[in-house]
Amino acid sequence: MLKKISSLERMLLVSVSFTMLLLFTRFVYTKELAYCFYVWNTFLAVLPLLFSRFLIRLNRFNLRAILLLGCWLAFFPNAPYMITDLFHYTEKPPVPKWFDLLLVTSAAWNGLLLGIVSLMQIEQFLARYLKERWVKITVMISFMLCGYGVYVGRYLRFNSWDAVTEPQKLLYTFSLHILRPQEHIMMWAFTFLFGTMFGITYFTLKQLSAVTTRPGIVTIPFSRG
Numbered sequence: 001m002l003k004k005i006s007s008l009e010r011m012l013l014v015s016v017s018f019t020m021l022l023l024f025t026r027f028v029y030t031k032e033l034a035y036c037f038y039v040w041n042t043f044l045a046v047l048p049l050l051f052s053r054f055l056i057r058l059n060r061f062n063l064r065a066i067l068l069l070g071c072w073l074a075f076f077p078n079a080p081y082m083i084t085d086l087f088h089y090t091e092k093p094p095v096p097k098w099f100d101l102l103l104v105t106s107a108a109w110n111g112l113l114l115g116i117v118s119l120m121q122i123e124q125f126l127a128r129y130l131k132e133r134w135v136k137i138t139v140m141i142s143f144m145l146c147g148y149g150v151y152v153g154r155y156l157r158f159n160s161w162d163a164v165t166e167p168q169k170l171l172y173t174f175s176l177h178i179l180r181p182q183e184h185i186m187m188w189a190f191t192f193l194f195g196t197m198f199g200i201t202y203f204t205l206k207q208l209s210a211v212t213t214r215p216g217i218v219t220i221p222f223s224r225g
Contacts, residue, residue: 009053009117012110012114015113016046019042019106020039020042022103023035023036023039030094035088035103035104037085042082044079044081044160045078045082048079049079049114049118051118052072052119052121052122053121055068055121056121056125076115076142077115077146078111079115080111080146081153082108082112083112084150089101115198116205119202123135123139126138139202140199143195143196143198144192147190147192147193147194147196151191155187
């Protein structure tokens with residue numbers, strides 16, 4: 001099974017496992033369920049990566065691809081949503097504060113990485129069928145949709161499956177945000193700033209990847225004085 005995943009996916013597995021190990025250690029030590037919501041939230045954050053992974057293996061843009069794209073978009077904000085779980089971080093004795101800090105920051109990092117890698121795979125798939133300009137526009141729009149999805153999830157408590165179970169309620173809320181933007185300044189500010197932050201991180205990691213794979217780059221090792 002592990003032979004079928006890439007080296008990047010292995011590192012994602014290691015990163016998620018590290019967070020789960022911290023969570024399990026905390027539970028064994030305290031016998032309390034504090035922060036156990038990370039198990040469910042991490043599962044939701046992995047889903048967009050699974051959808052994009054299935055999608056990128058397709059050889060044509062067909063109905064199956066459209067369905068996978070729709071599922072990916074519905075669950076995509078669940079990954080970077082984990083950044084907002086930092087709001088739950090408080091000192092909870094007898095666990096040392098630094099231990100919980102490692103727990104919540106590693107979980108947030110997992111969510112950010114899972115979202116970015118899944119979007120990279122989506123971009124790679126779309127590049128086969130769309131012009132470069134339209135691929136870039138689609139990626140930029142996804143940043144803002146991500147910010148909006150995180151907002152309605154964190155503050156309005158919508159879930160990804162509400163798009164199926166309560167589409168009328170979701171569409172009504174969305175229409176209010178569009179038709180009465182002056183009444184939802186905080187939502188638009190959060191959407192724009194979170195989307196911008198995610199976009200900066202996305203393009204930064206893409207540039208790092210380009211630097212490390214570009215031929216002719218010589219890496220100079222650091223030496224101790």
